Amino acid sequence: MAGQLEPIGDQLTDRRTRLEQALSVSPSDTHLSALLGQVDSALERMDKGTYGLCETCREPIEPDRLLADPLARYCLDDMTQDEQRALELARRIQGGLLPGPSLRVSDWEVPYHYEGAGPISGDC
Numbered sequence: 001m002a003g004q005l006e007p008i009g010d011q012l013t014d015r016r017t018r019l020e021q022a023l024s025v026s027p028s029d030t031h032l033s034a035l036l037g038q039v040d041s042a043l044e045r046m047d048k049g050t051y052g053l054c055e056t057c058r059e060p061i062e063p064d065r066l067l068a069d070p071l072a073r074y075c076l077d078d079m080t081q082d083e084q085r086a087l088e089l090a091r092r093i094q095g096g097l098l099p100g101p102s103l104r105v106s107d108w109e110v111p112y113h114y115e116g117a118g119p120i121s122g123d124c
């Protein structure tokens with residue numbers, strides 16, 4: 001697991017540096033300072049060895065979710081209702097961007113199957 005977390009740790013450290021730079025320009029931006037707090041908390045969890053574990057059930061958070069959102073603190077089952085609604089909405093928007101399940105152009109018919117690599121994902 002430690003090897004898998006290394007790129008996420010690098011990403012968080014990089015994100016922290018960029019947030020500090022942004023805060024030096026806009027020190028009163030509460031959204032930026034809240035985000036910096038979340039990044040610091042994730043880095044602390046990494047130091048303590050609890051990063052990637054759901055804070056409710058203590059089971060590992062789905063790896064594809066952590067890659068998509070390195071600040072995730074809960075597994076899919078333990079996300080808040082608001083988070084679950086946002087995820088469902090994003091899934092529907094993503095699905096709405098895809099063509100219908102079969103395409104017909106003159107004598108050609110093109111069926112396809114789409115399966116996301118994660119709950120919300122650009123990969124399939």
Ligand SMILES: [Zn+2]
Nearest residue numbers: 054057075078
């Ligand atoms: Zn959980």
